[in-house]
Amino acid sequence: MPYDWKRNSGAVRELHLWPHNSLPPRGVMVVVLGVFALGSIPLLAVLGSVVLWGLLPFLLVAVLGLWLALEMNYRHRRTIEVLTLTDDQAQLVRHEPGGRIQEWHCNRYWAQAEMHEKGGPVPHYVTLKGGGREVEIGSFLSEDERIALFDELTRAFKS
Known part of the structure; x- marks a missing residue:
């Protein structure tokens, strides 16, 4: 899958997401x-x-x-998303191909993952909600990968 969980130190976990590269x-x-x-x-x-x-x-x-x-x-396909989870914070940073950086952060207690099976730009659209905003995550993933990502995000926010 084109995403990977990394554990930096103690309670800090990072999720790195990138678009699939089928042609090297x-x-x-x-x-x-x-x-x-x-x-x-x-x-x-x-x-x-x-x-x-x-x-x-x-x-x-x-x-x-x-x-x-x-x-x-x-x-x-140079888009990279990094979700960082600490004990009290959740932060998503999206690095766009043109060098633009988008950030979202909120208290981890209020953060939650949501899946919009219909009505989003893609089927099984996954978003993160918290801090008064809702942001997309992994929209470039395939449908099966978004479903698996949603399950992993739900478990990560509960732990």
């Missing part, structure tokens, strides 16, 4: 080079003619577009 950087290279190689096969028929120079830019634009889309996807 080496895989991106293989996909982009594969698309270029397969796209070059039809160009072999016009090799040595002027038509090659008319078709080649379209192949290069397609490969460049694929590479840019994959890079943008990687940038969006």
